[in-house]
Amino acid sequence: xxxxxxxxTDFGSRDHYAGAVKGAVLAACSEAQIVDITHExxxxxxxxxxxxxxxxxxxxPAGAVFMVVVDPGVGTARRGLAVEAGGYRFVGPDNGLLTLxxxxxxxxxxxxxxxxxxxRREVSKTFHARDIFGPVAGHLAGGAPFDLVGPEAxxxxxxxxxxxxxxxxxxxxxxxxxxxxFGNLTTSLNLADFQQILTQVNxxxxxxxxxxxxxxxxxxxxxxxxxxxxxxxxxGSSDRLEIGVNRGNAAALLGLGMGxxxxxxxxxxxx
Amino acid sequence: xxxxxxxxTDFGSRDHYAGAVKGAVLAACSEAQIVDITHExxxxxxxxxxxxxxxxxxxxPAGAVFMVVVDPGVGTARRGLAVEAGGYRFVGPDNGLLTLxxxxxxxxxxxxxxxxxxxRREVSKTFHARDIFGPVAGHLAGGAPFDLVGPEAxxxxxxxxxxxxxxxxxxxxxxxxxxxxFGNLTTSLNLADFQQILTQVNxxxxxxxxxxxxxxxxxxxxxxxxxxxxxxxxxGSSDRLEIGVNRGNAAALLGLGMGxxxxxxxxxxxx
Amino acid sequence: xxxxxxxxTDFGSRDHYAGAVKGAVLAACSEAQIVDITHExxxxxxxxxxxxxxxxxxxxPAGAVFMVVVDPGVGTARRGLAVEAGGYRFVGPDNGLLTLxxxxxxxxxxxxxxxxxxxRREVSKTFHARDIFGPVAGHLAGGAPFDLVGPEAxxxxxxxxxxxxxxxxxxxxxxxxxxxxFGNLTTSLNLADFQQILTQVNxxxxxxxxxxxxxxxxxxxxxxxxxxxxxxxxxGSSDRLEIGVNRGNAAALLGLGMGxxxxxxxxxxxx
Numbered sequence: 001x002x003x004x005x006x007x008x009t010d011f012g013s014r015d016h017y018a019g020a021v022k023g024a025v026l027a028a029c030s031e032a033q034i035v036d037i038t039h040e041x042x043x044x045x046x047x048x049x050x051x052x053x054x055x056x057x058x059x060x061p062a063g064a065v066f067m068v069v070v071d072p073g074v075g076t077a078r079r080g081l082a083v084e085a086g087g088y089r090f091v092g093p094d095n096g097l098l099t100l101x102x103x104x105x106x107x108x109x110x111x112x113x114x115x116x117x118x119x120r121r122e123v124s125k126t127f128h129a130r131d132i133f134g135p136v137a138g139h140l141a142g143g144a145p146f147d148l149v150g151p152e153a154x155x156x157x158x159x160x161x162x163x164x165x166x167x168x169x170x171x172x173x174x175x176x177x178x179x180x181x182f183g184n185l186t187t188s189l190n191l192a193d194f195q196q197i198l199t200q201v202n203x204x205x206x207x208x209x210x211x212x213x214x215x216x217x218x219x220x221x222x223x224x225x226x227x228x229x230x231x232x233x234x235x236g237s238s239d240r241l242e243i244g245v246n247r248g249n250a251a252a253l254l255g256l257g258m259g260x261x262x263x264x265x266x267x268x269x270x271x
Numbered sequence: 272x273x274x275x276x277x278x279x280t281d282f283g284s285r286d287h288y289a290g291a292v293k294g295a296v297l298a299a300c301s302e303a304q305i306v307d308i309t310h311e312x313x314x315x316x317x318x319x320x321x322x323x324x325x326x327x328x329x330x331x332p333a334g335a336v337f338m339v340v341v342d343p344g345v346g347t348a349r350r351g352l353a354v355e356a357g358g359y360r361f362v363g364p365d366n367g368l369l370t371l372x373x374x375x376x377x378x379x380x381x382x383x384x385x386x387x388x389x390x391r392r393e394v395s396k397t398f399h400a401r402d403i404f405g406p407v408a409g410h411l412a413g414g415a416p417f418d419l420v421g422p423e424a425x426x427x428x429x430x431x432x433x434x435x436x437x438x439x440x441x442x443x444x445x446x447x448x449x450x451x452x453f454g455n456l457t458t459s460l461n462l463a464d465f466q467q468i469l470t471q472v473n474x475x476x477x478x479x480x481x482x483x484x485x486x487x488x489x490x491x492x493x494x495x496x497x498x499x500x501x502x503x504x505x506x507g508s509s510d511r512l513e514i515g516v517n518r519g520n521a522a523a524l525l526g527l528g529m530g531x532x533x534x535x536x537x538x539x540x541x542x
Numbered sequence: 543x544x545x546x547x548x549x550x551t552d553f554g555s556r557d558h559y560a561g562a563v564k565g566a567v568l569a570a571c572s573e574a575q576i577v578d579i580t581h582e583x584x585x586x587x588x589x590x591x592x593x594x595x596x597x598x599x600x601x602x603p604a605g606a607v608f609m610v611v612v613d614p615g616v617g618t619a620r621r622g623l624a625v626e627a628g629g630y631r632f633v634g635p636d637n638g639l640l641t642l643x644x645x646x647x648x649x650x651x652x653x654x655x656x657x658x659x660x661x662r663r664e665v666s667k668t669f670h671a672r673d674i675f676g677p678v679a680g681h682l683a684g685g686a687p688f689d690l691v692g693p694e695a696x697x698x699x700x701x702x703x704x705x706x707x708x709x710x711x712x713x714x715x716x717x718x719x720x721x722x723x724f725g726n727l728t729t730s731l732n733l734a735d736f737q738q739i740l741t742q743v744n745x746x747x748x749x750x751x752x753x754x755x756x757x758x759x760x761x762x763x764x765x766x767x768x769x770x771x772x773x774x775x776x777x778g779s780s781d782r783l784e785i786g787v788n789r790g791n792a793a794a795l796l797g798l799g800m801g802x803x804x805x806x807x808x809x810x811x812x813x
Contacts, residue, residue, distance in 0.1 A: 001301045006290065012723035013284060013555060016598040016780070019548065019579030023601030026577070030543045030603055034577060035297070035305060037290030043724050044789065056287040059294030059391075059401055061301055072789045075764030120601075125764035126786075127779030130601055181283035182314050222346030222396035237398030238287070244397075247315065247343045272572045277561065284555060306568070306576060308561030327558040330565030330662075330672055332572055452554035453585050493617030493667035508669030509558070518586065518614045 003032045003141035004064040008053055009129060010041035011069075017127070021134040024120060025067070028138025037066075044072040046096050046159065051178050051186075053090075054100035055238035062087030067129065067137040068097050075125040080113035080132055081156060082140065082149040089146065091137045093128070096159030103158075114150035164189035164241075164264075172197060172264040174241065179257055183249030185212070187262045189241040200266045209233075211263040212243050213254040219264070223247070233264070274303045274412035275335040279324055280400060281312040282340075288398070292405045295391060296338070299409025308337075315343040317367050317430065322449050322457075324361075325371035326509035333358030338400070338408040339368050346396040351384035351403055352427060353411065353420040360417065362408045364399070367430030374429075385421035435460035435512075435535075443468060443535040445512065450528055454520030456483070458533045460512040471537045480504075482534040483514050484525040490535070494518070504535070545574045545683035546606040550595055551671060552583035553611075559669070563676045566662060567609070570680025579608075586614040588638050588701065593720050593728075595632075596642035597780035604629030609671065609679040610639050617667040622655035622674055623698060624682065624691040631688065633679045635670070638701030645700075656692035706731035706783075706806075714739060714806040716783065721799055725791030727754070729804045731783040742808045751775075753805040754785050755796040761806070765789070775806070 005025050011017035018039045025032055037056055041049040049070035057066055071093045079094040085105035090098055091113070102108055113132060116123075118139045120131040136149060164174035164187070174189040201207035210217045210233030217231045223246040226232045231250055236242035243250045243262060251257055276296050282288035289310045296303055308327055312320045320341035328337055342364045350365040356376035361369055362384070373379055384403060387394075389410045391402040407420060435445035435458070445460040472478035479490045481504030488502045494517040497503045502521055507513035514521045514533060522528055547567050553559035560581045567574055579598055583591040591612035599608055613635045621636040627647035632640055633655070644650055655674060658665075660681045662673040678691060706716035706729070716731040743749035750761045752775030759773045765788040768774045773792055778784035785792045785804060793799055 004297055004301065006294070008290070010723075013578075014580055014582035015722045016579060016594040017722075019550070019577070019594075020598040020601040020779075022577045022579075023548070023598060023603070023606070026546055026575070026606070027601065027603040030546065030575075030605075033297070033301075033304070033575070035290070035293045036284075036307070036578070037287060037293075038285055040285035052287040052290075056291040056294060059291040059298065061294070061298040063301075064294070064297070073766065076766040124779045126776065130779065180286045180288075181281075224344065224347040234397065237291075237395045237401065275568055275572065277565070279561070304568070304572075304575070306561070306564045307555075307578070308558060308564075309556055311556035323558040323561075327562040327565060330562040330569065332565070332569040334572075335565070335568070449557075451557045451559075452552075495615065495618040505668065508562075508666045508672065 001061070001063055003029055004035060004060065005032045005137050005141045006035040006037050006060060006064055006066045007039070008037040008041070008049060008066065009039045009069045010043050010045065010049060011039045013039050017129070021067070021129045024130045024134035025138040028135040029142030032138055032141050041070050044070060046070050047161065048178070050097050050100050050159070050161070053097070057088060057101065060088065065089045065091065065137045065141040067133050068092035069129040069133055070097055071095065071128065074128050079153065080128065081153060082111045082113055082136060082146065084109040084146050089140050091133045091140065094157050096157045098156065099159045099161060102156060109146065110153040110156060111146065111149040112151055112153040115148055118144060118149060162188040164193045166196070170200065170266055174262045174264065176256060176258055176260040176262060179251050183245065183251040184236070185243040185250050185256055185260070186236060186238060187241045187243070189264060191235070191239040194235050194241060197264055197266065208264055208266050210241070210243060211265060212260065213256050215254060217243065272332070272334055274300055275306060275331065276303045276408050276412045277306040277308050277331060277335055277337045278310070279308040279312070279320060279337065280310045280340045281314050281316065281320060282310045284310050288400070292338070292400045295401045295405035296409040299406040300413035303409055303412050312341055315341060317341050318432065319449070321368050321371050321430070321432070324368070328359060328372065331359065336360045336362065336408045336412040338404050339363035340400040340404055341368055342366065342399065345399050350424065351399065352424060353382045353384055353407060353417065355380040355417050360411050362404050362411065365428050367428045369427065370430045370432060373427060380417065381424040381427060382417065382420040383422055383424040386419055389415060389420060433459040435464045437467070441471065441537055445533045445535065447527060447529055447531040447533060450522050454516065454522040455507070456514040456521050456527055456531070457507060457509060458512045458514070460535065462506070462510040465506050465512060468535060468537065479535055479537050481512070481514060482536060483531065484527050486525060488514065543603070543605055545571055546577060546602065547574045547679045547683045548577040548579050548602060548606055548608045549581070550579040550583070550591060550608065551581045551611045552585050552587065552591060553581045555581050559671070563609070563671045566672045566676035567680040570677040571684035574680055574683050583612050586612060588612050589703065590720070592639050592642050592701070592703070595639070599630060599643065602630065607631040607633065607679045607683040609675050610634040611671040611675055612639055613637065613670065616670050621695065622670065623695060624653045624655055624678060624688065626651040626688050631682050633675045633682065636699050638699045640698065641701045641703060644698060651688065652695040652698060653688065653691040654693055654695040657690055660686060660691060704730040706735045708738070712742065712808055716804045716806065718798060718800055718802040718804060721793050725787070725793040726778070727785040727792050727798055727802070728778060728780060729783045729785070731806065733777070733781040736777050736783060739806055739808065750806055750808050752783070752785060753807060754802065755798050757796060759785065
């Protein structure tokens with residue numbers, strides 16, 4: 001298989017940073033296919049970067065290497081990490097960016113990046129994506145053994161991502177964790193939560209409703225299960241509950257954004 | 272030749288969607304060279320997507336596969352199509368996105384996408400670019416026979432794109448169908464129309480003028496045929512008449528945008 | 543090594559232009575790995591394009607070809623150039639875009655692009671990136687001899703980029719030449735200048751200060767050498783002095799932008 005290095009950063013697409021990183025990856029592995037996931041993560045927003053990674057990495061073939069950099073602490077003592085999990089490799093700062101990936105894979109292997117032979121000859125104090133993470137990702141994609149990166153690492157920084165919660169009443173409370181370009185609102189309620197809810201109602205989607213901004217919306221399979229312009233809730237493509245509007249913009253229609261509370265109520269709760 | 276998969280979507284470059292699609296293409300064909308045409312088509316604007324495709328695909332070498340997704344109807348009964356035309360393959364929803372390509376190629380072959388073996392193992396109801404169109408594009412680029420996609424398809428949805436019209440007076444009326452980043456205004460008057468106009472005036476460009484926002488502008492070969500800051504009309508690089516300003520912004524100068532009327536008047540019409 | 547063609551333009555990522563250029567590169571060399579540096583250079587801003595190129599090209603492996611197009615004079619008599627320097631090749635209009643690269647490499651070889659065999663069959667007057675520069679870049683990446691491009695060229699257009707200046711007092715004056723997405727402000731004071739300043743103070747960073755917007759900031763090695771929210775000056779990753787704020791936005795905090803004056807004062811000047 002041809003080596004693949006996928007990039008996810010907050011560098012933006014206007015400045016030269018993403019371009020320099022690609023050069024550095026290719027300098028380490030000229031055969032690599034470089035893939036942009038996004039460079040438009042909100043500057044220094046580690047949560048947004050972690051969500052974007054979690055929502056996309058499983059679509060890639062095994063063997064892919066992900067260089068993930070949202071790095072407000074560049075130049076401090078924070079470690080650089082390489083992680084092997086689920087057939088993939090991940091390279092980036094040890095600042096919580098990989099929290100969701102690590103939660104997905106109990107058996108993940110971690111290494112601290114210490115081997116200068118895998119880095120750029122001169123390492124700056126302000127651009128580790130170009131000087132450390134990009135080159136390490138390129139070398140790993142090109143076949144460098146994972147152990148070569150550096151010593152085993154423990155206790156990666158795990159950030160407290162919002163989780164949905166089942167209340168005593170049987171109702172679930174969640175919050176909006178991402179708003180996409182179309183105005184769809186992704187929540188903290190994940191696939192495992194959703195399956196638990198389905199069990200509560202014997203698998204009958206029509207027995208649950210979502211409540212966002214005080215409005216009750218049906219839980220459906222796809223946007224077009226409601227009329228044009230109507231809101232609904234569904235298990236979205238990133239395996240999280242999301243609020244959407246058929247051919248419309250849920251964030252605008254409902255006046256909701258990041259952090260907004262969303263509830264899921266099984267039908268046996270009286271409406 | 273190395274397989275090429277070119278992507279054109281309205282997913283934006285901030286969210287993870289385009290990245291997930293790339294992963295899915297590579298999961299189907301890890302050798303593919305993935306090329307971003309644009310992911311910044313206005314959300315759900317099928318016309319804009321169709322114009323961007325029509326203006327760019329011919330620059331690619333034969334054999335390229337285009338995955339084209341602007342898909343407000345995802346999850347409905349709308350079909351998925353694969354098209355073979357002009358040495359290229361196109362994959363996307365049957366919603367009019369391919370209208371201009373199909374108009375270019377009378378002998379195009381169409382297939383409805385029905386073969387699950389070419390799709391992702393699990394197909395969501397909301398993200399067919401990742402689960403159907405991307406994988407099909409990857410497999411086609413990697414050598415899968417076109418017939419394998421599914422049964423022959425007829426009657427693809429064709430959208431009524433604005434066309435320029437020759438009036439009884441000999442004058443042509445058109446409208447602005449695209450405004451680019453530089454403020455150039457592309458119109459609905461295409462190459463065939465333009466050649467017909469040239470015939471009307473015996474090939475003499477100087478015998479025609481464009482009229483936009485009530486202002487008469489010369490028809491020239493390139494922007495610099497007029498003085499800096501002056502407006503002109505010319506046959507643009509996408510083989511359509513466009514209004515531009517030498518080293519300036521025509522949209523701003525003339526106060527024109529999408530849908531604005533533009534006329535072309537041969538010289539024998541008295542000015 | 544696999545051929546690499548890196549693209550740097552002001553075409554934006556919304557329109558189809560960058561996509562068409564990629565198609566044209568691949569039509570000339572289907573094996574090329576295409577790399578986007580940026581397409582978001584401010585429209586027609588040659589200075590910004592030149593800075594972005596100078597700040598990124600050295601990260602690439604030798605052999606890479608750069609197609610660099612910010613070209614307000616397309617269609618005029620301005621020449622097209624190919625340059626061989628430092629193991630790289632550069633292709634673009636002769637309008638000053640390559641000034642900083644040429645200043646880096648005294649022994650650069652220059653050719654005027656005149657060979658139609660390396661261009662697209664039909665060459666438009668308004669889109670030379672697709673019809674000339676992209677195809678030439680592809681052919682060079684694919685192995686076409688550099689001499690084939692056209693005759694030797696002399697006297698490329700060199701633009702007067704702002705330079706830092708050492709005043710009689712020993713103080714240096716510079717100006718902001720780039721503001722990035724994070725609000726960091728890159729100045730015209732380059733590596734050679736900085737090394738000269740270090741010599742003035744016997745290599746002791748703590749003996750110099752930066753002054754921007756009337757505020758004295760310490761010169762440090764990395765952002766985190768100052769407290770969170772505090773401003774500092776440092777030799778940035780693009781080998782120029784830059785003003786930044788630890789986990790903050792210097793442009794916003796200091797109210798500074800493009801062209802703003804910045805001074806560097808060795809300690810022996812009384813503060």
